[in-house]
Amino acid sequence: MSVRGIRAAATVDANDAAQIKEVTLAMIQQLIQENDIQPEDVACVYITVTNDLDQAFPAQPIRQLPGWDLVPLMCALEVPVKGSLEKCVRLMVLVNTEKAQNEIKHVYLGGAKVLRPDLAK
Template sequence: MSVRGIRGAITVDVNEEGPILQATVEMLNDIVKANGIVPHDICSVFVTVTGDLDATFPARAIRQMEGWELVPLMCALEVPVKGSLEKCIRLMVLVNTDKSQQEIEHIYLGGAQALRPDLTKA
């Protein structure tokens, strides 16, 4: 078994608590489903947001999901590069898995598909 990183990103249209929390849950649920993982397999989740998303902590949404209460979570601001994608939430999920790096499915939703078109499914 190895520790693997699973990346995810999603954009929201507005800097409001509801949309930020909903988008976070949507992205994490897609990561879990695509990779066949359960909270017990998760080492930790690192969450970043762009500076224009300050209405809430996205980790609040994860903490409220059943089974995720004990998973270590941390939020931070994304590096503010000029011209970069706005209103974006990113996840780095560290998971214990038997899957190879090539078998991991990274999830990019909404406007965040532009970040990694090579990993975005059509």
């Protein structure tokens, strides 16, 4: 078994608490489904937001998922590089898995598809 990092990113239309929570939930649920993740296999989740998103903690909806209340979650600000993608929530989920690196499915939704077009569907 190895620890693998699984990336997800999505954008919101506005700095709105409901949108931030909704997009975070959509990302984590797709990531769980596509990678067959069980909460007890998750080492931790790093969550970043761009500095234009300050209306909600994106960890909150993840923590409310069944079995995810004990998974370590940490929110932080993304590095504010000039010209970078705005209104973006990113996840880095560290998972104990038997999957090889090339079997991991990363999730890029909405405007975040530009971050990794090679991995976005």
